[in-house]
Amino acid sequence: MQTLEAGNRGKARGFTLLELLVVVAIMAIATAGVGLAMRDASQSQLEREAQRLAALLESARAQSRMTANPVRWRATATGFSFDGLTDSTMPSNWLGTDVRAAGTGVFVLGPEPIIGPQRIRLLTLSQPPRSVTIATDGVRPFAVLADAEASSGAP
Numbered sequence: 001m002q003t004l005e006a007g008n009r010g011k012a013r014g015f016t017l018l019e020l021l022v023v024v025a026i027m028a029i030a031t032a033g034v035g036l037a038m039r040d041a042s043q044s045q046l047e048r049e050a051q052r053l054a055a056l057l058e059s060a061r062a063q064s065r066m067t068a069n070p071v072r073w074r075a076t077a078t079g080f081s082f083d084g085l086t087d088s089t090m091p092s093n094w095l096g097t098d099v100r101a102a103g104t105g106v107f108v109l110g111p112e113p114i115i116g117p118q119r120i121r122l123l124t125l126s127q128p129p130r131s132v133t134i135a136t137d138g139v140r141p142f143a144v145l146a147d148a149e150a151s152s153g154a155p
Helices: 002-010 017-037 041-067 147-152
Strands: 072-075 080-083 099-101 106-108 118-124 131-136 143-145
Touching: 041 080, 041 099, 041 118, 041 131, 041 143
Parallel strands: none
Antiparallel strands: 072 080, 072 106, 099 118, 118 131, 131 143
């Protein structure tokens, strides 16, 4: 009996360093996953609106080239409009209620194959306000710019 008790007394009880490191690593991965999953809804909505507008602008640009009619895009109080399209199936409103285009400029989309450099900045009215820029250099298609590209002036 005494030999068994002496043998048990010499063994350490508890977790090894490797087991603790594995648990900490699992917790770090889970925390990072939760952080990435909790995206800001207003920012993702604004990015969707920007992608949608870029596609609409390219579609209007292609229609302008096909019909040889100038097409103009302009922001309105409730959304936007495409002037000069013979087919009026293009949408004219934002999907979100708090999205607006900054400025009241008119953007010519064609019919020339090369247009001037153009930029449209979309804003949210939510707090904190956010913005995203859609731009083209006149040759390439409209694209949503990252924050660094938008501030540097590169289309």
